[in-house]
Amino acid sequence: MSSGGWGAGGSGQGGYPGGGYPGGPPPQQPMPGGYGAPPPVGPPPSPSAMAITGMVLGIVSWALGFGLVTSLPGLIVSIIELRSIKRGESPQAGKIFAQVGFWVSLVNVVITGLLILIACGIFGLAFVAEQAGR
Numbered sequence: 001m002s003s004g005g006w007g008a009g010g011s012g013q014g015g016y017p018g019g020g021y022p023g024g025p026p027p028q029q030p031m032p033g034g035y036g037a038p039p040p041v042g043p044p045p046s047p048s049a050m051a052i053t054g055m056v057l058g059i060v061s062w063a064l065g066f067g068l069v070t071s072l073p074g075l076i077v078s079i080i081e082l083r084s085i086k087r088g089e090s091p092q093a094g095k096i097f098a099q100v101g102f103w104v105s106l107v108n109v110v111i112t113g114l115l116i117l118i119a120c121g122i123f124g125l126a127f128v129a130e131q132a133g134r
Contacts, residue, residue, distance in 0.1 A: 044093065051085075051094025054078030054101030062104050067112040074105035 057074030060066060078101035084090040085098065 045091045047094030047097045048081065048084075048090045050077055050081040051090070051097035051101070054081055054105070055097045056101070058101040058104035058108065061108045068109065071105045071108035071112065074101050075109060078102035078105060 054074050054077040057070045057077060061069070061071035061074055064070075078098045081090060081094060081098040082102060085092060085095050
């Protein structure tokens with residue numbers, strides 16, 4: 001009846017040589033060493049409010065030139081938050097925010113301090129020159 005090959009007769013089931021229908025590879029076993037399905041993915045952890053506050057205060061102090069008014073609180077809040085992250089009390093997601101706040105605030109405190117010293121030096125020299133001129 002059948003002449004062999006891919007027809008309904010032959011040695012395979014359903015007309016395919018070797019038996020069965022092609023349905024893909026057999027199910028794989030998990031690999032040894034803990035490789036298996038990835039852990040369930042949830043929303044990423046969000047940074048704490050203190051980390052964001054430290055960064056915002058640092059940026060505001062730099063951008064708007066508020067000097068020590070916002071850079072000192074930004075520096076303090078950033079230091080507190082970095083220590084809290086290091087102890088594991090705050091999420092790691094806020095580390096970059098707190099670091100940005102720390103460095104921007106620190107640079108602004110140093111620049112403001114130098115400007116204050118320069119201004120005091122100029123006024124001091126003017127005062128000395130005035131006293132010497134009398």
